[in-house]
Amino acid sequence: MSEEKSKPVPRPGILDIAAYVPGKEHAPGVARVYKLSSNETPLGASPKAIEAFRNAAGSLERYPDGQATELREAIAAVHGLNPANIMCGNGSDELLGLLCHVYLGPGDEGIITEHGFLVYKIQIMGAGATPVVVREKDHTVDVDAILAAVTPKTKIVFIANPGNPTGTYVSVSEIRRLQAALPKHVVLVLDAAYAEYVRRNDYEAGIEIVSSNANVVMTRTFSKVYGLAALRVGWMYAPVDIIDAVNRVRGPFNMNAAAIAAGAAAIRDQAFTQEAASFNQTWIEKMTGGLEAIGLKVTPSVANFVLIHFPDVDGKRAPDADEFLTSRGYILRAVKGYGFPNALRMSIGPEEANRGVIEALGEFMGRKS
Numbered sequence: 001m002s003e004e005k006s007k008p009v010p011r012p013g014i015l016d017i018a019a020y021v022p023g024k025e026h027a028p029g030v031a032r033v034y035k036l037s038s039n040e041t042p043l044g045a046s047p048k049a050i051e052a053f054r055n056a057a058g059s060l061e062r063y064p065d066g067q068a069t070e071l072r073e074a075i076a077a078v079h080g081l082n083p084a085n086i087m088c089g090n091g092s093d094e095l096l097g098l099l100c101h102v103y104l105g106p107g108d109e110g111i112i113t114e115h116g117f118l119v120y121k122i123q124i125m126g127a128g129a130t131p132v133v134v135r136e137k138d139h140t141v142d143v144d145a146i147l148a149a150v151t152p153k154t155k156i157v158f159i160a161n162p163g164n165p166t167g168t169y170v171s172v173s174e175i176r177r178l179q180a181a182l183p184k185h186v187v188l189v190l191d192a193a194y195a196e197y198v199r200r201n202d203y204e205a206g207i208e209i210v211s212s213n214a215n216v217v218m219t220r221t222f223s224k225v226y227g228l229a230a231l232r233v234g235w236m237y238a239p240v241d242i243i244d245a246v247n248r249v250r251g252p253f254n255m256n257a258a259a260i261a262a263g264a265a266a267i268r269d270q271a272f273t274q275e276a277a278s279f280n281q282t283w284i285e286k287m288t289g290g291l292e293a294i295g296l297k298v299t300p301s302v303a304n305f306v307l308i309h310f311p312d313v314d315g316k317r318a319p320d321a322d323e324f325l326t327s328r329g330y331i332l333r334a335v336k337g338y339g340f341p342n343a344l345r346m347s348i349g350p351e352e353a354n355r356g357v358i359e360a361l362g363e364f365m366g367r368k369s
């Protein structure tokens with residue numbers, strides 16, 4: 001008999017995981033608060049999605065469709081895909097976790113990048129495997145650094161493309177080069193949570209490369225441009241063998257009925273989606289220009305947020321700016337946990353918030369320190 005314990009003990013490694021800390025929501029004592037810390041859309045969800053959500057209230061006693069058929073078919077129609085290659089999840093976070101659960105175990109390694117999304121590390125460790133962190137170059141995923149880190153133990157590679165919190169992206173030719181050089185049994189996960197925002201000719205979210213390879217998965221979300229973060233709707237596009245494996249461990253009703261209905265209505269409303277993406281494009285440019293004009297460095301972003309770097313000067317560092325902005329009702333995201341102790345990430349918000357942040361930071365930078 002093994003040694004007796006006085007209380008339940010988690011598997012080795014579980015208590016080494018640093019739990020995910022979501023973006024701040026409150027600015028105590030401030031009347032008008034703008035939450036710009038979680039990359040949520042300032043335009044809300046499509047009115048059609050809201051209506052579908054309300055309609056779902058009429059049949060709450062019924063289990064949802066365990067295959068999320070309506071949603072998978074709506075996604076497939078918009079993107080020109082086969083629904084058999086699509087799986088939906090309770091947020092794409094759930095799918096990232098399921099992929100780790102299926103492809104990783106103790107002794108295995110999962111490669112993540114220096115400034116990569118923290119959920120990857122959490123899920124790799126949750127599966128009992130070891131995260132291997134590789135450096136980025138100019139705040140951008142570096143394919144050569146990833147390839148140099150591959151060992152016989154590597155089973156999965158996670159890339160956020162565009163990256164969060166950097167907002168940078170990797171070109172389709174670089175992704176192809178990575179896939180071609182990875183061993184065929186290594187799962188390459190392309191997390192394209194911000195794909196709808198990208199306006200670059202050399203970017204591709206992953207559809208093409210998933211379609212032509214057996215080891216690539218693309219994950220997507222309805223939490224950003226579609227404005228359904230509260231409902232938790234994500235999906236992945238993957239080869240059928242991967243869909244089949246993950247389906248075996250997926251909760252049978254992982255998608256709730258309201259999420260299925262609202263998600264399907266949201267993705268069918270591409271006019272609304274385009275409007276949200278172009279509002280973002282306008283403001284990404286204005287924000288970047290406005291912040292640079294007051295002497296701040298901004299990492300060039302193709303997503304719906306900007307990474308703002310502060311001077312290494314007493315009274316003008318990121319925590320000082322965070323405090324200053326919070327006292328004025330602007331909540332940004334501290335990104336120390338992502339390897340940027342002297343930067344803040346700001347989601348593009350409504351016009352008045354964007355203008356307000358530029359104005360407030362102008363005041364902050366002009367302050368005598």
Ligand SMILES: *Cc1c(COP(=O)(O)O)cnc(C)c1O
Nearest residue numbers: 091092093117164193221223234
């Ligand atoms: C926001 C975000 C997601 C989306 O997660 P959901 O669980 O779908 O809300 C996934 N990956 C990255 C990098 C993100 O920033």
